[in-house]
Amino acid sequence: MAAPFGGRGALYMTKEELIQPENRIYGKPALMNDTPMHYCPGCSHGVVHKLVAEVIEEMGIEEDTIAICPVGCAVFAYRYLDIDWIEASHGRAPACASSVKRLWPKKLVFTYQGDGDMACIGTGEAIHAMNRGENIAMIFINNAIYGMTGGQMAPTTLMGMKTATCPYGRQADLHGYPLHITDIAVNLEGTCYVTRQAVNTVANIRKTKKAIRQAFENSLNHKGCSVVEVVSTCASGWKKTPEQANQWMTENMFPYYPLGDLKNTNE
Amino acid sequence: MDEQKKDYVLLKGNEVIAKAAIRYGYDGFFGYPITPQSEVLETLAVDKPWETTGMVVLQAESEVASINMLYGAGATGKLAFTSSSSPGIALMQEGISYMAACELPGVIVSVGRGGPGLGTIQPGQADYNQAVYGGGNGDYNLIVLAPNSVQEMADCMGKAKELTFKWRVPVMILSDGVIGQMMEKVELPPFTPRRTEEEIHQQCPWATNGMGLKGRKYNYHSSLEFDPLVMEDRNHKMAEKYRKIEAEEVDYDTYKADDAEYLIVAYGISSRVSMKTVDTLREQGVKVGMLRPKTLWPFPNRILNEKAENLKCILCVEQSEGQMIKDVRLAVEGQVPVYHTGRSGGMISSPADVVDAFKAMARENISKNWPKGYWIK
Ligand SMILES: Cc1ncc(C[n+]2csc(CCOP(=O)(O)OP(=O)(O)O)c2C)c(N)n1
Ligand code: SF4
Ligand SMILES: [Mg+2]
Numbered sequence: 001m002a003a004p005f006g007g008r009g010a011l012y013m014t015k016e017e018l019i020q021p022e023n024r025i026y027g028k029p030a031l032m033n034d035t036p037m038h039y040c041p042g043c044s045h046g047v048v049h050k051l052v053a054e055v056i057e058e059m060g061i062e063e064d065t066i067a068i069c070p071v072g073c074a075v076f077a078y079r080y081l082d083i084d085w086i087e088a089s090h091g092r093a094p095a096c097a098s099s100v101k102r103l104w105p106k107k108l109v110f111t112y113q114g115d116g117d118m119a120c121i122g123t124g125e126a127i128h129a130m131n132r133g134e135n136i137a138m139i140f141i142n143n144a145i146y147g148m149t150g151g152q153m154a155p156t157t158l159m160g161m162k163t164a165t166c167p168y169g170r171q172a173d174l175h176g177y178p179l180h181i182t183d184i185a186v187n188l189e190g191t192c193y194v195t196r197q198a199v200n201t202v203a204n205i206r207k208t209k210k211a212i213r214q215a216f217e218n219s220l221n222h223k224g225c226s227v228v229e230v231v232s233t234c235a236s237g238w239k240k241t242p243e244q245a246n247q248w249m250t251e252n253m254f255p256y257y258p259l260g261d262l263k264n265t266n267e
Numbered sequence: 268m269d270e271q272k273k274d275y276v277l278l279k280g281n282e283v284i285a286k287a288a289i290r291y292g293y294d295g296f297f298g299y300p301i302t303p304q305s306e307v308l309e310t311l312a313v314d315k316p317w318e319t320t321g322m323v324v325l326q327a328e329s330e331v332a333s334i335n336m337l338y339g340a341g342a343t344g345k346l347a348f349t350s351s352s353s354p355g356i357a358l359m360q361e362g363i364s365y366m367a368a369c370e371l372p373g374v375i376v377s378v379g380r381g382g383p384g385l386g387t388i389q390p391g392q393a394d395y396n397q398a399v400y401g402g403g404n405g406d407y408n409l410i411v412l413a414p415n416s417v418q419e420m421a422d423c424m425g426k427a428k429e430l431t432f433k434w435r436v437p438v439m440i441l442s443d444g445v446i447g448q449m450m451e452k453v454e455l456p457p458f459t460p461r462r463t464e465e466e467i468h469q470q471c472p473w474a475t476n477g478m479g480l481k482g483r484k485y486n487y488h489s490s491l492e493f494d495p496l497v498m499e500d501r502n503h504k505m506a507e508k509y510r511k512i513e514a515e516e517v518d519y520d521t522y523k524a525d526d527a528e529y530l531i532v533a534y535g536i537s538s539r540v541s542m543k544t545v546d547t548l549r550e551q552g553v554k555v556g557m558l559r560p561k562t563l564w565p566f567p568n569r570i571l572n573e574k575a576e577n578l579k580c581i582l583c584v585e586q587s588e589g590q591m592i593k594d595v596r597l598a599v600e601g602q603v604p605v606y607h608t609g610r611s612g613g614m615i616s617s618p619a620d621v622v623d624a625f626k627a628m629a630r631e632n633i634s635k636n637w638p639k640g641y642w643i644k
Contacts, residue, residue: 062477084475088335088339095335099335104476125328
């Protein structure tokens, strides 16, 4: 193939000529529509959305999927993926998903929640859905902060980490300790698969995708409740560039929230 | 139907809610125990409808969870209900507002007790405001049905099913601890099968259950709208629907009210008490009747307004410090004075209490000799 660019940036091929099926090495999953996403640059939400779309597409279960989105930055998830969505009130997605799965037992039912949603206001609903062994998948975006409301302290905020509501850093005497809801999930008899992943590198993105697929299969096969935590960046909330955010996550979040499978009863 | 073949049983109001739900083909129940309605879930647990009709029954971890389970069920086009009592209904308000906002079907049974706070576990009617004016945020209404017998508990489950899908508005059945706990003879409805998934698919094209996704745009239910103009438009459309419901769905009953000079307005247990009062006073030659709203929203405004023309005054009987009385006053637009009687905190007026209150009201009304039009000012 002729080089598309000549000297000094002169364009030899038009965009249309360039974008040919045989030249494509990367595509957007068909379930992801063209609605411009509201997520900030470098935000993990967008990557996880893409993985969810890819997995559903690959499994061919578009018509057998009911998704529950949260209140948090992912509140508009329903605008981006061409599947049926229910937007639950803050923290209540697991309750909503519980009834939906029981009433539609053959469907994949999953929640998509942030850390404020799942580990703070909705702790009760999350733990009880897990503990009942609801056959749902829970995708848990842990960015250690309230992204949507402008960067306030979350239950998962690290010790010493600065946010709008702990501007001098999280302190145990004032704010208590980070809540490890995923570790709690491991000890609940109703969970079958609990894993902690990230989407900061290509290798990790692949692992997260595998984890999501496993969780979705568990829902379809009535294996129990699956929790896929994705340790995530919130560049805006953390007041960092996307690159700095990835680095900060690697240096500070991973030691505290180590990646890997925490429980898998299928194995 | 042949009288002999009818399904007559002697049951508590709460038990009948459960049995009627199974027979009307409800798809699910999600609730949390609270006195005086716990028999709803207990009856379902004994009857095990999941083995017969396929109805799902789940004891939730809280009323917050229950109402959000109802929200999920309604969103997917299923017919589900929850039941609770005063403090539990208070916890549900956010979810109720979300259901109303997304225009989802669902039935909420409220078996009132004395309040406020934890209150008492004795029966009460202090949740009229909670049911009719809601504690949830935003411009919304619920359809509120008010049964006054065990039979009507059963009937309301059928009516609620019809109305909630017809209008896509959550329906609340506002009962009280007396109706919930007392036993009466009741004719149970015949079994109606639950709708098949294909029927739901046909009847609820708005449902978020994935069915037919490839042939349509995706469905979603969300109450969030960042653009205030779009939000306002949504509210306008809902308001239009509410005006239609007000025009079409008002339901009430009258008792000896045709020639009445005095009217008692009462719902639920108070209407049962007041019927006795009316009988007693009629025996004494007083031209008194009763009007009983069977829908608290929409409220029977027009009939009350028309009746008021020929009335001396109205006595509103409620087992609370007076909540529905405001709606009665609004309905009669000042044509006649409206008084309240009733006990609260879990106490119930006896028919004799209401007779006394009626006589005191009539005396005061005569002694004041309100000039014509006084109440309009
Ligand atoms: C009942 C209620 N309380 C508070 C809020 C405001 N609120 C919206 S999103 C949010 C926090 C979301 O944080 P998280 O779940 O971590 O999601 P993120 O935006 O970080 O992805 C809060 C407090 C709300 N919408 N509803
Ligand atoms: S605020 Fe944070 S979580 Fe929200 S979109 Fe931006 S980067 Fe993502
Ligand atoms: Mg967060």
